[in-house]
Amino acid sequence: MDTHALQAFIAVTQQGSFSAAAEQLFITQPAVSKRIALLEEQLSVRLFDRIGRQVHLTEAGRALLPRARSILRDMADAVREVSNLTGDVSGPLRIGTSHHIGLHRLPPVLRAFTHSYPQVQLDMHFIDSEEAWEGVLQGDLELGVVTLPPVPDSRLRSVPVWQDTLVFMAAPEHPLAQEREVTLAMLTEYDAILPSPVTFTRRIVESLFDRHRLTLSISMSTNYLETIYMMVSIGLGWSVLPATMLDGAVRELPVATALPQRQLGYVMHPARSLSNAAQHFLHELERHNNL
Missing domain, CATH: 3.40.190.10 (Periplasmic binding protein-like II)
Structure with missing residues (x-):
């Protein structure tokens, strides 16, 4: 089974299209199509259903995917082990x-x-x-x-x-920044700007509030911490960010409840x-x- 064809198969699976897979592999779209056709011919099965501009794995394609990844991983390991011998x-x-x-x-x-x-x-x-x-x-x-x-x-x-120490922070003019002590319950009264729900950092924050049976009021989410920092610095809400991001544009909130450490x-x-x-x-x- 040709490894280039397996690479093309995995790239199409990841990208959801032949053109995007071609960009990922730095080859032409016809070359990707040729590799997939070769693989389908070798296996005597159809690997993708082509619906409009999208492609979807067939049952045979779903069965091949973990095996294709395993084959390529084993091949890469073999190449590395031989190469490592040279030092x-x-x-x-x-x-x-x-x-x-x-x-x-x-x-x-x-x-x-x-x-x-x-x-x-x-x-x-x-x-x-x-x-x-x-x-x-x-x-x-x-x-x-x-x-x-x-x-x-x-x-x-x-x-x-x-x-990576996490801290509650807000802009200096935010109402919470004027308080001598801030509780978790007080935080729920104001909009929070947090990473998206799939992130590890969001899970850390949500688990803390869940343990205290409190519901967050989340106005916006993004995975880019620098974007969250910018929105916090202009007063759009409070957030939980690494302490290394503290500066004059944002202020650490005096929250009595400590956040878990992020590693x-x-x-x-x-x-x-x-x-x-x-x-x-x-x-x-x-x-x-x-x-």
């Missing part, structure tokens, strides 16, 4: 990380790593932590540098690197053999460990 630190390194970590935590790590190992081609994907976590689980990414889930998941190996770190697949490049990148991350 060279080179080749591609696919990493997924969040925009916030990429802006506030990774610059010194990336600077030191690229200076020490210029032969490594860093393929950085700036995506949500949850998406990066899933990318590592599916074998699309070798490493994820992410907000770690509040409840550990044994399917991936998670290693904390940074403690940032890396995730890797326990069944995957890491490349030399990935191993040295993890060494660099550990050098910046503040725990």
